[in-house]
Amino acid sequence: MHAEQWEPPAVLLAVDLVILTLRDARLHVLLVERGIEPYRGALALPGGFLRDEHEGIEEAARRELSEEAGLVDVHLETLGVYGEPGRDPRGRVVSIAHLAIAPRLPEPVAGTDAAGACWTPVEDALSSGVELAFDHRQIMSDGVERARTKLEYTALATAFCGETFTISELQQVYEAVWGIRLDPRNFYRKVQGSRGFIVADGPMRRTANGRPARLFRAGPVQMLNPPMVRSAHVMPQGGSAVQTPAEGGGQA
Incomplete structure (x- = not known):
């Protein structure tokens, strides 16, 4: 042609x-x-x-x-x-x-x-x-x-929280976006291990169950290191799957 x-x-x-x-x-x-x-x-x-x-x-x-x-x-x-x-x-x-x-x-x-x-x-x-x-x-x-x-690789999740927040409130953001339940202890460990993700801020606050909870605010970093990767599945009592974020590419 x-x-x-x-x-x-x-x-x-x-x-x-x-x-x-x-x-x-x-x-x-x-x-x-x-x-x-x-x-x-x-x-x-x-x-x-x-x-x-x-x-x-x-x-x-x-x-x-x-x-x-x-x-x-x-x-x-x-x-x-x-x-x-x-x-x-x-x-x-x-x-x-x-x-x-x-x-x-x-x-x-x-x-x-x-x-x-x-x-x-x-x-x-x-x-x-x-x-x-x-x-x-x-x-x-x-x-x-x-x-x-x-949410795995950036600090976007903190934008959905207030100026100060508890790690439990941050976990609720991840659960809502990922559509899964997360193990609280493992989540706490992974968040604290991601350098500059969140920083402690102000006095502790009492939660709905009366227990004191430490407050945090968004940290200085935008890219998480290590990232909060969706990876491992745990079957707790009752048979419902719990997915936990892992460091890097490894298993939680």
């Missing part, structure tokens, strides 16, 4: 957003109810097409975040590119997915082509009983796994 006979294929460029936060000690994802076809009435990730050839990728992502969920000033990072043929019945659509993980995000406000917006527990959103538009279940699953990995 001669170069002058070749025509580029018609490809539409879109953005999709995986927005995660903690609410009531559970990891939640932002979903919108589609108000237009295709998949009208189904739940989906916020997103949409680039407005024109002059709009940047991140600019489009932030515009969609504002228009469909009423959220601004949220840190976004690129999650991945999704462009399998047939992923969208309207034609060949390539989506640049973005991820945001932030504490204490407000209630969303639906707009433009979204009939509604809501925070949904991740385990519910990923269940087979929830219909998700397009390939958004895969995108969401990838985003959740990225978030879980970030």
